[in-house]
Amino acid sequence: MQRPIIVQLNGKYFNEDNELVINQPIPEALKKRERPYVEGTLIADDNNTYFVPFRSKLNSKLVREFxxxxxxxxxxxxxxxxxxxTKLLVVRNDINFKVSRGYxxxxxxxxxxxxxxxLLTKIExxxxGYKKEVSRGGPLNSQYRYTTLKYFHKELGLDAIKIHESKRLNxxxxxxxTIYAHDATSNDAIKYLSNSKIPMSQRLKVADKIIAAQKSQTKLIHKKKSLER
Incomplete structure (x- = not known):
């Protein structure tokens, strides 16, 4: 049976604001203002090493629902x-991940x-599950919405091109x-969704409304058909 590897993150991974930085700032990652490291355990697969942080008090809603x-x-x-x-850090196995022994x-x-x-099964x-969600496109389900995994798409084999945003727009x-009339309004909507000068967040809001409206309409059609039988 493999023994757990307990470590502390090196203080070099924290910036002056005590934010964790691995390639880029990770606001959702755990950080301790009173000390320059975080305790956790390491688990590795063929490609990556996963740092799983300890929490002295797990979020009760997370424990209950997920x-x-x-x-x-x-x-x-x-x-x-x-x-x-949900606060996993992912580091490629060929990277020198600086940690010290933890207790x-x-x-x-x-x-x-x-x-x-x-633990390994849960991580896998x-x-x-996260990779499938991102590849599927559309808004992420709640268990994936605030995870640190979104900062490690490259390590997870997900293209740097934000796959889920692109799929939602498409x-x-x-x-x-296919559904709406081919008129000026439809053309303007397509141009809006395709305009890279408009912030992605704004375009995605419009895309999500279109997708939600279509799904709602589909449910009404199915319900009407079942009533007519």
Missing amino acids: PELVLELPTANKPQAGLDL INYDQYKELTKRQEE NFVN EARKIIK
């Missing part, structure tokens, strides 16, 4: 302690030793072309 995204490791003093998979409660260490396979499922354009 238990697959945490590994609870409670202690007498910290009954809500555990690992938070956790002995009972936590024993429990984590027994649950290494469970979470990462694969889906909205397709809906306009």
Whole structure:
């Protein structure tokens, strides 16, 4: 059975605002203002090493709604302690990831030793689920919405071209072309979605409204057909 690797992030990964920086600032990543490192455990696969941070108090809503995204490791003093998979850091195996030895409660260490396979499975499922969500396009489901994985698309094999944004724009354009009348308004909408000078966030808001309206209309059609039978 593989023993857990407990580490602390090197202080060099934090900027002057105490934000974690790995290639770029990661606002969602855990940071401690009172110390220049974060404790966590390392798990590796064939391509990447994953740093999973410890939390002394896991988010209760996350634990309740998405238990697959945490590994609870409670202690007498910290009954809500555990690992938070939503704040994973991903580093390619060929990169020199600077960490130092870390320490956790002995009972936590024993429990984590027994649950290494469970942790690896949770990480694999979470990462694969996120990759599928991004590749599918459309707004991300809530369990993926605030994860740090969005900063590691290159490491995860996702193209730097924001795949999910592009798919949402393409889906909205397709809906306009196939469902709506071919008039000036439709042409203007397509031009708006395609205009790179307009901020992506604004174009995506319009695209999401078009997609949502189409899905709502489809549900009404199916409901009407079932009533007519």
